[in-house]
Amino acid sequence: MDIPEEDNIGDNKKVKVEARSLVKIFGPRPEAALEMLERGRSKKEIMEATQQNVALNNVSFEVYEGEIFVLMGLSGCGKSTLLRCLNRLVEPTSGEILVDGENIREMNEEELREFRRNKIGMIFQGFALLPHRTVLDNVAFPLEIQGITVEERHRKAEKAISLVGLEGYENSMPSELSGGMQQRVGLARALAGDCDILLMDEAFSALDPMIRREMQDELLDLQDRVNKTIIFVSHDLDEALKLGDRIALMKDGGTVQVGTAEDILTNPETKYVEKFVEDVDMTKVLSAKDVMKRPEPLVSVSSGPNNALHLMEEYGISSVFAVSKHRKYEGLVLVDDATEAKKNGLGLEGIIKRDIPSVSPDTPVTEIIPLVAESGIPIPVLDDEQKIKGIIIKGSVLAALSRMEV
Ligand SMILES: Nc1ncnc2c1ncn2[C@@H]1O[C@H](COP(=O)(O)OP(=O)(O)OP(=O)(O)O)[C@@H](O)[C@H]1O
Numbered sequence: 001m002d003i004p005e006e007d008n009i010g011d012n013k014k015v016k017v018e019a020r021s022l023v024k025i026f027g028p029r030p031e032a033a034l035e036m037l038e039r040g041r042s043k044k045e046i047m048e049a050t051q052q053n054v055a056l057n058n059v060s061f062e063v064y065e066g067e068i069f070v071l072m073g074l075s076g077c078g079k080s081t082l083l084r085c086l087n088r089l090v091e092p093t094s095g096e097i098l099v100d101g102e103n104i105r106e107m108n109e110e111e112l113r114e115f116r117r118n119k120i121g122m123i124f125q126g127f128a129l130l131p132h133r134t135v136l137d138n139v140a141f142p143l144e145i146q147g148i149t150v151e152e153r154h155r156k157a158e159k160a161i162s163l164v165g166l167e168g169y170e171n172s173m174p175s176e177l178s179g180g181m182q183q184r185v186g187l188a189r190a191l192a193g194d195c196d197i198l199l200m201d202e203a204f205s206a207l208d209p210m211i212r213r214e215m216q217d218e219l220l221d222l223q224d225r226v227n228k229t230i231i232f233v234s235h236d237l238d239e240a241l242k243l244g245d246r247i248a249l250m251k252d253g254g255t256v257q258v259g260t261a262e263d264i265l266t267n268p269e270t271k272y273v274e275k276f277v278e279d280v281d282m283t284k285v286l287s288a289k290d291v292m293k294r295p296e297p298l299v300s301v302s303s304g305p306n307n308a309l310h311l312m313e314e315y316g317i318s319s320v321f322a323v324s325k326h327r328k329y330e331g332l333v334l335v336d337d338a339t340e341a342k343k344n345g346l347g348l349e350g351i352i353k354r355d356i357p358s359v360s361p362d363t364p365v366t367e368i369i370p371l372v373a374e375s376g377i378p379i380p381v382l383d384d385e386q387k388i389k390g391i392i393i394k395g396s397v398l399a400a401l402s403r404m405e406v
Pocket residue numbers: 026027053054055073074075076077078079080081082235
């Protein structure tokens with residue numbers, strides 16, 4: 001077998017945004033509150049004693065480049081305040097915010113304006129479109145304020161409009177568009193600025209449930225193409241689980257757990273997190289990458305049936321996946337076919353089954369269950385380049401589901 005080692009992707013994640021010990025106290029006299037906070041007093045105690053509102057209590061986290069990081073929690077837990085601290089729309093009381101390693105709390109007015117224009121775009125819930133301007137001019141509006149020429153800003157706006165699937169609507173007025181389409185215009189406006197980081201505050205919460213789900217899919221699809229760093233505020237657990245590469249669950253101005261959807265669901269660190277997630281249906285959350293096993297063994301397509309049979313014997317299995325160079329998927333070799341081929345002196349090429357279903361790492365487990373239930377043979381998990389990332393067998397799907405129900 002000439003199978004190379006698994007690619008080492010994702011090990012060296014770059015930190016894009018970092019919050020260090022952020023505190024935000026609303027009220028005219030934060031000093032007394034800060035002192036009480038340092039002595040470990042609760043938000044409630046501080047409110048009673050000082051009438052100062054601790055909106056953020058010592059929050060630290062890192063957001064990696066290219067991820068969707070969701071701030072989630074109940075109303076009033078501090079999500080919006082935290083998001084607004086990241087571009088200093090809200091001035092933190094203490095703590096640091098680093099973006100690409102630069103402490104943004106040290107920026108002066110001018111630097112901050114540049115930073116908001118070029119690095120960190122924001123999308124709000126109410127999308128705030130200008131009613132008397134066309135879609136094109138709405139999207140181009142921030143560029144207009146920056147004094148960019150009309151040709152240049154229209155070029156950028158058209159590109160952003162096509163990214164969100166609104167081509168053909170450039171000359172429509174906002175009132176002619178549905179809520180979902182208006183939100184896309186808001187998205188396009190943020191994209192036109194070409195910032196690396198997008199802050200989205202309950203961006204889809206005003207939409208009705210079906211359009212909302214559509215926009216979530218759209219955002220994931222868009223993210224595959226533009227690969228921004230997105231920090232997304234939501235009070236909705238399903239939305240957070242669907243969108244978030246990682247989620248920070250917040251309570252009373254602090255984070256109670258930061259992790260992937262799977263971490264949070266399967267290893268809740270506190271009773272609060274456990275309670276928060278207890279109603280979640282696991283089958284809706286897991287995807288192929290959560291239930292797949294390492295694709296071992298694999299047989300090289302250029303080797304003979306004897307090799308395949310040896311591997312099956314060694315691993316106690318009745319089929320083995322065949323690959324060509326660089327783990328490129330070819331198909332499945334079944335034990336009976338390999339035995340027959342060996343008898344007749346044939347190679348693997350002619351006996352490989354190529355018509356079995358395959359899935360991608362992100363295929364939801366709900367779509368996988370019927371496939372494994374029907375076929376009884378393993379299912380390959382293939383990436384965009386048709387390389388085999390893992391295999392799924394019925395047993396491992398069921399084990400994953402039952403383990404998580406405990
Ligand atoms: N400008 C302000 N002045 C005073 N208190 C504020 C201000 N903004 C927010 N707060 C308080 O800070 C706390 C956190 O509010 P924040 O809006 O960040 O929470 P949230 O989790 O985003 O809630 P929601 O989902 O309802 O928007 C709350 O107690 C809120 O009342």
